[in-house]
Every structure is written in structure tokens, then in C-alpha cells.
Amino acid sequence: MRAWRVRRPGPMSTRPLEYVTADVGEAGPGDVLVAVRACGVCRTDLHVAEGDLPVHLPHVTPGHEVVGEVVAVGPGAGERAAVGDRVGVAWLRHTCGHCRFCVRGQENLCPQSRYTGWDAHGGYAEFVTAPADFVHPLPDGYSDAELAPLLCAGIIGYRSLLRADLPAGGRLGIYGFGGSAHITAQVALARGAEVHVMTRGAQARELALALGAASVQGAADPPPVPLDAAILFAPVGELVLPALEALDSGGTLAIAGIHLSDIPQLNYQRHLFRERQVRSVTSNTRADAREFLDFAGRHRIEVTAPLYPLDRADAALSDLASGRIAGAAVLTL
Secondary structure, X not given: OEEEEEOXXXXXXXXXXXXXXXXXXXXXXXXXXXXEEEEEOOHHHHHHHHOOOOOOOOXXXXXXXXXXXXXXXXXOOOOOOOOOOEEEEOOEEEOOOOOHHHHOOOHHHOOOOEEEOOOEOOOOEXXXXXXXXXXXXXXXXXXXXXXXXXHOHHHHHHHHHHHHOXXXXXXXXXXXXXXXXXXXXXXXXXXXXXXXXXXXOHHHHHHHHHHOOOEEEOOOOOOOOOEEEEEEOOOOHHHHHHHHHHEEEEEEEEEOOOOOOOOOOOOHHHHHOOOOEEEEOOOOOHHHHHHHHHHHHHOOOOOOOOEEEHHHHHHHHHHHHOOOOOOOOEEEO
């Protein structure tokens, strides 16, 4: 099969990816083999390629927003998947199931957790294997390319919204407006929130307004009203300060990314006093995924997805790094 591998992590200008011929692999015990039909291009893939995240598997194939068809089922996986099923392969691919975090419903914090496209080869390829316990049935009414970004951008955005603790009918600020943010905004709007977007790109601002945002402004600009909650999607630590300043009393800022540049020094009175708080977001649970995909089945989510063929995955990541993508790019096969 054809697949992309991270040859040597570094800036996209150094061409860290190479397009290779690789073995298809087999569905081992508990696994399924999936023929990839589409794979979303996530900022985490960029962090893997550029070395912002430490190497877990040398020469890994990125990609963890995979929509495909099950073509083989390994021993012990037949009760959970069948040949011909359309499934999603997402970021979280393994937890131990018995640590203190797993048993209390926080498997996203499992010390033995492993991830698609980081610890194991992912979906920038024609085929991918995955544990059957961690693949997801998908809602009807969406194309493969529309579904792909839901499998990380959507799921992580959903968990970020939960972590932001937005009150019913509250005012939500969104900082950065890429793949995850444009999906999360629609979930918040469907729940009755008032959404204000802070982002640098003109295309992103236009998309935010088209989706129903109450206001848009520059990435560090103050919103027109105090916020009950905010989510930081841009991996820019400097934005933590204006986001905290924009919060009303008792507001919560959730930081959605797996990677964030350094946060400047906080001033207690300006940024934290009056019970404002900051929360990080770490991966997701399978329960998060089920809840979000069920929501997507009941509420139509408009996914803005520029399409790239598989052999242009490096161009898609370069465009993402340069801020040239509005929405969530998708590789198609």
C-alpha cells in the first residue's frame, strides 16, 4: 500500500514526511483492518510531523480521523465489528481498563493510553489496523469526507465544551477558528449559546459569521461582552491572558490543544480573581465520542472540508501550518 511516514520531525519547510510503499498489515487478535476512504488533517498531525510532540513510534504514519470500511476482522473481534462495516478510527486506541482513572470513567488519563498516528500507524495510508473496541459506528447522512473531521476535531471540541462548563444560554468565546472550533461552535449554537469568535484569518472570520457567531474580531481583541466560558483552540500561549481577561466572574477557560506554546506571566487580579479558572483538555473518552457522534446524528453539522488526494498530504499539512485552511482539511482516497 501507499502511506506517508514521518522521516525526520521538523518544520514542514524541511519536508519531514516521505511517501512510501508499505506492507498492508494484518488484523491481529482483537483488531480490525480498515480500508481508508478519508482521513482528516488535524493540527496534532502537524505537531507529530514537526516534532512539537516527542517521537513515540519512529517513522510513524500520521492521521487519526479515519473513515473507512472493515475488510478483515481478527480473532476475538467478530462480536464488535464485521466485514463491510463503515467505521471511524480516532485518536484514542488503547487504555488499560483497570487503573484508577479507567475505573472511574476517566480513561483519557490512563497512564498506559496509546494513540493512532503517534503510538501506532494512522490513516495517511490506504489501510490501517485498529482495536475493534476503539473503533466507532458512524451516523448516517454524511459523506466520508464530512465524517472524518468529526472523529477528532468534533470529539475533542465536544469534550472541550464540556470542560468549559458553559451555562445554559451562556456566552462562549472561541479563540482560533479552525477544524475543531468551527464544529464546536455549531454544537454550542445548537444548545442555545451566544458565540463570539476571536481569530486572525479573514476566511475564518467569514466562516464564523456564516455559521452564526454573534461577533468576530482579532485573535487577541476583547469580545463585545463578558464571556461565561471560553475555549482556546489556537496553540498560542499568549492568548491565555486576553481569554482570561474576557471572562466574566466565575468563568472558565478550557485549553483544547495537546500542545501549547509558553504562557506569559499571569496577573492574579486581572486574570484569575473572582473565581475565574483555567482547565486543560486531555484526549477524550469513548463515552465522549459516543455522545458527540450521537449528537451529530441528530443535529446536522456543516463541515467545511477542503479536499486533498492522499498523495498531497504533505501539501495539506503545509497549508495548515501556514494558516491557509478554513475549516478542516481531509485526505481522500
